[in-house]
Amino acid sequence: xxxxxxxxxxxxxxxxxxxxxxxxxxxxxxxxxxxxxxxxxxxxxxxxxxxxxxxxxxxxxxxxxxxxxxxxxxxxxxxxxxxxxxxxxxxxxxxxxxxxxxxxxxxxxxxxxxxxxxxxxxxxxxxxxxxxxxxxxxxxxxxxxxxxxxxxxxxxxxxxxxxxxxxxxxxxxxxxxxxxxxxxxxxxxxxxxxxxxxxxxxxxxxxxxxxxxxxxxxxxxxxxxxxxxxxxxxxxxxxxxxxxxxxxxxxxxxxxxxxxxxxxxxxxxxxxxxxxxxxxxxxxxxxxxxxxxxxxxxxxxxxxxxxxxxxxxxxxxxxxxxxxxxxxxx
Amino acid sequence: xxxxxxxxxxxxxxxxxxxxxxxxxxxxxxxxxxxxxxxxxxxxxxxxxxxxxxxxxxxxxxxxxxxxxxxxxxxxxxxxxxxxxxxxxxxxxxxxxxxxxxxxxxxxxxxxxxxxxxxxxxxxxxxxxxxxxxxxxxxxxxxxxxxxxxxxxxxxxxxxxxxxxxxxxxxxxxxxxxxxxxxxxxxxxxxxxxxxxxxxxxxxxxxxxxxxxxxxxxxxxx
Numbered sequence: 001x002x003x004x005x006x007x008x009x010x011x012x013x014x015x016x017x018x019x020x021x022x023x024x025x026x027x028x029x030x031x032x033x034x035x036x037x038x039x040x041x042x043x044x045x046x047x048x049x050x051x052x053x054x055x056x057x058x059x060x061x062x063x064x065x066x067x068x069x070x071x072x073x074x075x076x077x078x079x080x081x082x083x084x085x086x087x088x089x090x091x092x093x094x095x096x097x098x099x100x101x102x103x104x105x106x107x108x109x110x111x112x113x114x115x116x117x118x119x120x121x122x123x124x125x126x127x128x129x130x131x132x133x134x135x136x137x138x139x140x141x142x143x144x145x146x147x148x149x150x151x152x153x154x155x156x157x158x159x160x161x162x163x164x165x166x167x168x169x170x171x172x173x174x175x176x177x178x179x180x181x182x183x184x185x186x187x188x189x190x191x192x193x194x195x196x197x198x199x200x201x202x203x204x205x206x207x208x209x210x211x212x213x214x215x216x217x218x219x220x221x222x223x224x225x226x227x228x229x230x231x232x233x234x235x236x237x238x239x240x241x242x243x244x245x246x247x248x249x250x251x252x253x254x255x256x257x258x259x260x261x262x263x264x265x266x267x268x269x270x271x272x273x274x275x276x277x278x279x280x281x282x283x284x285x286x287x288x289x290x291x292x293x294x295x296x297x298x299x300x301x302x303x304x305x306x307x308x309x310x311x312x313x314x315x316x317x318x319x320x321x322x323x324x325x326x327x328x329x330x
Numbered sequence: 331x332x333x334x335x336x337x338x339x340x341x342x343x344x345x346x347x348x349x350x351x352x353x354x355x356x357x358x359x360x361x362x363x364x365x366x367x368x369x370x371x372x373x374x375x376x377x378x379x380x381x382x383x384x385x386x387x388x389x390x391x392x393x394x395x396x397x398x399x400x401x402x403x404x405x406x407x408x409x410x411x412x413x414x415x416x417x418x419x420x421x422x423x424x425x426x427x428x429x430x431x432x433x434x435x436x437x438x439x440x441x442x443x444x445x446x447x448x449x450x451x452x453x454x455x456x457x458x459x460x461x462x463x464x465x466x467x468x469x470x471x472x473x474x475x476x477x478x479x480x481x482x483x484x485x486x487x488x489x490x491x492x493x494x495x496x497x498x499x500x501x502x503x504x505x506x507x508x509x510x511x512x513x514x515x516x517x518x519x520x521x522x523x524x525x526x527x528x529x530x531x532x533x534x535x536x537x538x539x540x541x542x543x544x545x546x547x548x549x550x551x552x
Binding site (some may be wrong): 034050156189203205210211234236237238240241244245248249252253260268270272273276 | 367398400402403404405406409413417420421424425426
């Protein structure tokens, strides 16, 4: 990323090497007011590893069970992949920090630069992939509900794969572009606008679905044989709130960080907010852990696949709908 | 290891990637960078890695914390309080949506619907209940789907007043009565389990057919 103007780096050696020491001392004085909140490495690694493992499990389960080869589960897989990329990024970053502390990674500038760029692209790819996967899941559920009888024609497997390919190609291209041109406001602003826009759109989709579900729950409640309580409607509100609340709480701090970093890096208030950057990073990794619980583990079929994977590692996983006498671990 | 992007440092603007990782490297690698700088005396010292550390320090340059009117973490506190308030507000809005119901329909319509629904449920409910092959959730889903079909047919017959058969492929009918056409027994909480494609694809899933010789009855085809 800084290959375009390497000459500037070397142009003024005198200016950089001598004041650097003074600036370091000044810097240390100024930064003590709002010190970086450091998350212990153990916590980082634990959270990242948990996120990676969980999402990997989901991928394995969907790949192994042929009954899960459906558009809905493919979108959940896409979300799992983007969460995994985010956690992987954080893990690699921490490993590099440790290597840097030990002094191993100081010499080879080109290699580190390229690695640096690749990792930044990976993180942005993970962020964009997450957002678009959530959007795809919401759209899939929307089509399931409002076009239920034509769902199978609208959302074929092939179309789902094409949609995923387009989403990931777009995310990959955007991530590389953003990583290359990240210093311009033109990339930061659309990036930060995309986040609330997507969230608002997803919220609208879910509210529409929610209204429909509520009105029909009311209709069913009017039936003599129905046993639906108001409690179930409350559960729907809670579910929706949890889903959107988690999404907001995990991603919004980081997006705000980017905004503040772009527009007021020298403001003391902004600097204090930016000092909790690692907490924001940990929140993003927590999102990678919570997302599977909200989306993937709600599916009974996926849960039964997991049970089979853990209790009967050698059995075939293609047959969830069989009579009880066949559900043996052969 | 983060290399700062020089143009940004000169302009006082930091890149996204820089801020992704700068803080951590800044502190933790500062000592190693200092060692590197102090040990170098020649042009060799002016490699890219040294410059990046310096430029990073420039970027986070003098931030004076004097004369702050509000608490220094005011943005942090304000942001999280705002976020919490927003989430709670959203929850209350959704709860209110559950309490304020749709306008009540006429009794005649209701009773007619009940009749239609009962008849359809009786018709389609039997194979499901007697069929122990299907797992419980698939039975639920299929029932929900059938209720959906039932209501679609019901509404179309009622509102169109024509003897159009259950042309369930016509999507425009669905759009006319979006709020009252489909029917679900679960609420949104169960929508994640609402596995229509799973059910719809049942008969086309070859894995069920070839390996499983124990499904005694063929799956119900829509």
